[in-house]
Amino acid sequence: MRVQVAIIGSGPSGLLLGQLLTNAGIDNVILDRVDRDYILGRIRAGVLESGTTRLLDEAGAGARMHAEGLIHDGFSLSFSGRRHRIDLKRLTGQSVTVYGQTELTHDLMDRREATGGKAIYNARNVTPHDFGGAPYVTYEKDGVTHRIDCDFIAGCDGAHGASRAAVADKGMKAFERVYPFGWLGVLADVPPVDHELIYANHIRGFALCSQRSLSRSRYYVQVGLEEKVENWSDDAFWDELRRRLPDDVAQALVTGQSLEKSIAPLRSFVAEPLRYGSLFLVGDAGHVVPPTGAKGLNLAASDVHYLFEGLRDFYLDKTDAALDAYSSRALARIWKAVRFSWSMTQLLHRFPDSGDFGQRIQEAELDYLTTSHAAQEAMAENYVGLPY
Ligand code: APR
Ligand code: PHB
Numbered sequence: 001m002r003v004q005v006a007i008i009g010s011g012p013s014g015l016l017l018g019q020l021l022t023n024a025g026i027d028n029v030i031l032d033r034v035d036r037d038y039i040l041g042r043i044r045a046g047v048l049e050s051g052t053t054r055l056l057d058e059a060g061a062g063a064r065m066h067a068e069g070l071i072h073d074g075f076s077l078s079f080s081g082r083r084h085r086i087d088l089k090r091l092t093g094q095s096v097t098v099y100g101q102t103e104l105t106h107d108l109m110d111r112r113e114a115t116g117g118k119a120i121y122n123a124r125n126v127t128p129h130d131f132g133g134a135p136y137v138t139y140e141k142d143g144v145t146h147r148i149d150c151d152f153i154a155g156c157d158g159a160h161g162a163s164r165a166a167v168a169d170k171g172m173k174a175f176e177r178v179y180p181f182g183w184l185g186v187l188a189d190v191p192p193v194d195h196e197l198i199y200a201n202h203i204r205g206f207a208l209c210s211q212r213s214l215s216r217s218r219y220y221v222q223v224g225l226e227e228k229v230e231n232w233s234d235d236a237f238w239d240e241l242r243r244r245l246p247d248d249v250a251q252a253l254v255t256g257q258s259l260e261k262s263i264a265p266l267r268s269f270v271a272e273p274l275r276y277g278s279l280f281l282v283g284d285a286g287h288v289v290p291p292t293g294a295k296g297l298n299l300a301a302s303d304v305h306y307l308f309e310g311l312r313d314f315y316l317d318k319t320d321a322a323l324d325a326y327s328s329r330a331l332a333r334i335w336k337a338v339r340f341s342w343s344m345t346q347l348l349h350r351f352p353d354s355g356d357f358g359q360r361i362q363e364a365e366l367d368y369l370t371t372s373h374a375a376q377e378a379m380a381e382n383y384v385g386l387p388y
Contacts, residue, residue: 003027003118005311006137006150008126009157010039010119012101013283013300015108017154019059020308022117026315029118029148031126031139032157036109043187043260044101046212047072047197047294049385052301053097056104061111068213069099072196075383077348078246079201080363084370091380098197100212101297128153128166131279151278154307156300158284159269167276179266179290179345180352181205183220184227186237187260192217193245193253199292200244201362205350206292207244220291222349227263234258266290266345268338274327280307287334289341292348293383299337302388306330333388340382 005021007014010032021028032039048056048069056062073089089095112119123139130136136149155163164172183206192211200207205222212218221240223232234257242250269288274281283300307330310323347365351358369375 001029001146002149003029004150004315005152005154006128006135006148007031007154007156008128008137008163009155009161009283009285010036010109010121011156011158011283011300012105012108012297013285013304014154014156015105015112016055016059016301017156017282017304017308018117018119019061019108019111019115020055020304021311022112022115023058023060024308024312024316026311029120030112031120031123031137031148033123033126035121040102040106040109042102043185043218043262045291045294045297046098046100046103046210046218047298048097048099048104049298049301050094050096051305051385051388052298055301055305056107059108059111060115061104061107064107065097065099065104068103069097070211070213071095072098075197075199076194077199077201077366077369078249079366081246083198083246083249084366085196086369086376086380086383088380088384091377092384094384096384098211103212104297126157126162128155128163128279131166131277133277135278152311153279154282155279155285156282159288161285163279163281163285164271167271167279167281170276172276173272175268175270175272177268177342179349180225181222181349182225182227182263182265183208183291184223184229184232184237184263185218185220185261186234186258187212187216187218188256188258189215190217190254190256191215193249198245198249199344199348200246201348201366202244203350203359204240204244206348207241209241209245209249223263224352225265229261229263232261234261237261264291266292268342270331270334270338272327272331274303274330280326282307286330287338289338290345291341292344293337293341295337295341298385299334302333303330305388333386336382336386
């Protein structure tokens with residue numbers, strides 16, 4: 001097979017890039033090591049910046065998101081038994097859309113199928129080759145090795161994929177921070193406790209009340225890295241969540257059986273640069289952020305925007321400038337989101353070594369946020385997403 005762009009990974013990054021390329025008449029194939037259902041079984045965050053919704057529309061996959069997504073004009077911070085609302089709309093003129101990553105992925109997969117895009121699932125041992133020269137990708141399927149020749153390879157295969165591994169000894173510099181805790185998350189078919197999200201700073205640890213729809217909720221509590229999900233019954237989870245919320249919220253909480261329960265460790269990671277000859281790192285392959293602030297999917301979208309502009313200009317206008325600028329343009333936005341996710345994590349979690357002093361510093365910062373328009377504006381501007 002020969003294509004213009006070989007895309008490794010059928011997550012949001014690969015699917016979004018693939019659809020924008022297809023719409024522009026640029027030939028591409030998507031390869032993934034697992035199948036559609038496996039990918040759609042993953043539960044991830046669900047807050048979309050307006051740039052992400054715009055790109056989904058541009059891809060032609062935004063209809064269901066507009067019909068079913070929930071527009072949120074603000075969110076709350078809770079601490080010291082009180083609550084403060086960050087009015088995103090008033091502070092920035094913008095809102096965010098609550099729509100699960102799983103649904104967005106589903107819509108992009110459907111769109112790809114409807115437009116006849118090439119996709120190869122269950123492709124084993126996908127490997128990018130010769131990206132300093134004449135690039136190609138190999139993979140195995142049903143015991144046969146296949147080869148795809150291409151002009152460019154888009155590494156959209158996440159943090160543990162083949163793309164990042166292939167450039168790790170090609171001058172890649174890794175920047176990393178590992179946090180000493182994880183998030184225990186529960187998905188349940190119960191109405192959300194509030195019409196907006198609540199991020200809670202509590203002496204027992206962070207908690208988050210999020211949602212996927214008016215009848216499906218997503219809740220999280222901060223847990224130690226040694227915690228095992230099988231040791232958390234649903235009741236234990238709900239009890240712990242209630243303890244970390246203001247009384248009125250805790251009393252209003254509707255609980256039910258969990259549909260999914262998992263623990264995710266928190267870390268920040270950035271690879272530099274994002275381009276290695278004709279191989280580009282995109283989305284989680286290039287960077288990971290802690291979920292505080294829900295930037296992961298949105299950063300994947302802005303990467304796709306920059307790379308798509310580069311590829312479109314290359315093929316349609318025969319100019320290299322935007323492609324050459326991909327790594328630096330994407331990284332400039334990535335680092336700002338990495339900083340924001342890190343600062344939200346810092347502000348809201350209980351750190352094992354920071355003690356009572358650390359708790360008071362957090363409370364002072366939160367108190368400052370409630371009284372300073374400038375501080376609220378800075379938080380809101382980052383939360384709705386920096387422009388691109
Ligand atoms: N070969 C082929 N495919 C692979 C390989 C591999 N070696 N390794 C991983 N993949 C596939 C995975 O099966 C997955 O479908 O690449 C895809 C990567 O998708 P994501 O991990 O969702 O990454 P991305 O598309 O960049 O989306 C970023 O996902 O992790 C969240 O917070 C993150 O929301 C953000 C979004
Ligand atoms: C989620 O709904 O899963 C979610 C929402 C907001 C976050 C993180 C996760 O900051």
